Amino acid sequence: DAGVIQSxxxxxxxxxxxxxxxxxxISGHNSLFWYRQTMMRGLxxxxxFNNNVPIDDSGMPEDRFSAKMPNASFSTLKIQPSEPRDSxxxxxxxxxxxxxxxxxxxxxxxxxxxxx
Amino acid sequence: AQRVTQPEKLLSVFKGAPVELKCNYSYSGSPExxxxxxxxxxxxxxxxxxxxxxxxxxxxxxxxKGETSFHLKKPFAQEEDSAMYxxxxxNAGNMLTFGGGTRLMVKP
Numbered sequence: 324d325a326g327v328i329q330s331x332x333x334x335x336x337x338x339x340x341x342x343x344x345x346x347x348x349i350s351g352h353n354s355l356f357w358y359r360q361t362m363m364r365g366l367x368x369x370x371x372f373n374n375n376v377p378i379d380d381s382g383m384p385e386d387r388f389s390a391k392m393p394n395a396s397f398s399t400l401k402i403q404p405s406e407p408r409d410s411x412x413x414x415x416x417x418x419x420x421x422x423x424x425x426x427x428x429x430x431x432x433x434x435x436x437x438x439x
Numbered sequence: 440a441q442r443v444t445q446p447e448k449l450l451s452v453f454k455g456a457p458v459e460l461k462c463n464y465s466y467s468g469s470p471e472x473x474x475x476x477x478x479x480x481x482x483x484x485x486x487x488x489x490x491x492x493x494x495x496x497x498x499x500x501x502x503x504k505g506e507t508s509f510h511l512k513k514p515f516a517q518e519e520d521s522a523m524y525x526x527x528x529x530n531a532g533n534m535l536t537f538g539g540g541t542r543l544m545v546k547p
Contacts, residue, residue, distance in 0.1 A: 354533050356535060358537070365445075365525070365538065365540040366525055366537040366538075366539075367537075368534070368535070368536055368537070373532070379534055416483075416535070418533065418535070420533035426471065426529055426533055427473075427485045428475075428485070428527075428535050430482045431482070433482075
């Protein structure tokens with residue numbers, strides 16, 4: 324397995340434009356996470372899916388952000404409209420929520436988003 | 440609600456000096472604690488987990504439920520330890536929450 328795959332690796336867009344980030348989790352994993360990494364706030368959990376169902380989206384900043392997981396092998400994070408303060412590195416991670424105490428999350432390479 | 444706090448954003452030490460990266464958590468249940476590390480230009484990856492009681496690359500971490508802490512320690516820091524370190528908590532529902540991270544710089 325190639326691990327968690329995110330695309331694109333870099334995205335530069337103008338304020339007001341729609342941005343879609345994509346993630347392919349590791350096959351067989353049943354949990355998927357979207358995180359945002361900034362210097363000021365570290366690694367913030369945006370949304371967590373389990374078995375393709377959103378379990379906790381309390382970290383999603385506002386209505387401009389939305390995430391979907393139509394099937395076990397694909398998820399998207401969309402920002403519409405984008406703003407300069409959304410500039411950050413966005414990470415996707417997946418894990419298998421099996422026996423308690425044995426859940427390691429595997430991260431993608433991240434998408435560096437710059438909104439100008 | 441679960442929360443992870445890393446009070447230091449930056450920790451700078453000299454090579455060979457001891458290192459302690461602090462992590463405190465709040466969680467009403469029985470937590471599963473981890474340390475993740477992000478080396479320059481690499482993916483975030485698991486360093487160690489409390490349940491394994493293991494030592495990885497010379498690092499250890501002990502879960503102290505009384506103090507709700509999970510500090511990461513290494514007796515002698517190496518330059519290759521320079522990286523971003525994140526403490527993380529996994530709840531019973533498999534939701535993984537991270538602290539703000541601590542950047543460790545080991546100077547020669």
